[in-house]
Amino acid sequence: MVVERKYFQRFTFAEYVEYLKPFVSKVKFSQIHVHGTWKPTIVDYRRAADKMKIIQGMWRFHAITQNWGDIAQHATIDPDGYIWEGRSLLEAPASAVGYNDPDPDRIHPFMFEMIGNFDVGAEKLEGAQLASAVKLTSQIAAMWKLPDSQILFHREMNPAKTCPGSSVSKAAFLELVRDWRDVDMNASDANKIISTWLSPAWFAATTKAEKDEIHRLANELRKASGQL
Template structure:
């Protein structure tokens, strides 16, 4: 069950969403607080800063709860806000308020990101990129793109720059333990070239996914009479179970180079 005010890492938050969301999250609405700015954060006052926003949203805005599903702090920690299964209070006429279980995901980043003020960088940027990539598959809109007269998330953050950060986040090198060429091909000829993971709403596909599914006994999608590899929640669960049996230090349900090596072998 979703709980307000839980603090965690970006990766933990993504797992928390997977475990608690019954909704299809269409895109991420990216906001910056403006006030409080980064200087208001002292490294400890996560809850008090978010509670202040919540009180303002309820008592001054007249909303039923805090507007955002997640608050991202300058140190990269993430705190849960509004229930993920409720539409956000993001931008008028863009919240998708009907009760069909389909709506945007909203994040609020602590900081005044207008030009000449705070910069979106370091762990906070990394957390924002991770959430947008892993929860809505890189799909996002800035607050100012939905509401005229706003600079939010800040005039110092351009769309092209943020898109580039998302691209870097998705394309980070997948080889942590081994080098390219050290891992065996799968029986279907697929090679390890990327970290395979479940991304809600934008699931990874390909022959490498199909190879993992066949190895773990997960039934693939059949299209036009042919098997089609789609990395969904069943595949993620099967990978996590395999990792636990293989005594992985951190069974994430993702197929990195270590897991691929365990599945298909290492070239000596």
């Protein structure tokens, strides 16, 4: 019988930042490696009644079929922007041959996967998933004091790959990472905007479409401030 890893914890971005904090003194990330799964796809994830099984499926393939000992990545970003735990942050990833830097001193890259096939003509990296990918990259770079030059797409390490997807521009992604560093949206300010401006507008709205759009904007503010 195939053994499944029974549990992978799922975090909001704000929760994952708290999860990361104790590791700053325990491990030194040398680079950030950005991957897209290709398989499973966003469609696969959306169709799954039990989202955990998508993560477990990757674990089985990596740990058993590929014999990598565990799931390859330290974190997985799902299409809803949640961040799932992966292999121990204290262990080197199975990212790309020649780039994993396994050593006894706990100096290695941080690797994350984004669920989806982001090649041209397939699925799109957008919305909450893109936001979490950008914020996570920015957060790791800030906490471990890494320059942009140490943020690598998989295809830069293996030219035979398009990963994280041929539709994902490295330049555009890095621009978003840099822009996010300039954003200082905390929960208090976000909630003040929601209560002072958006809440009265919601009550004054005359159509469901208007109310839905105001609700969407409020949730975007909550996401930007790490509350979702």
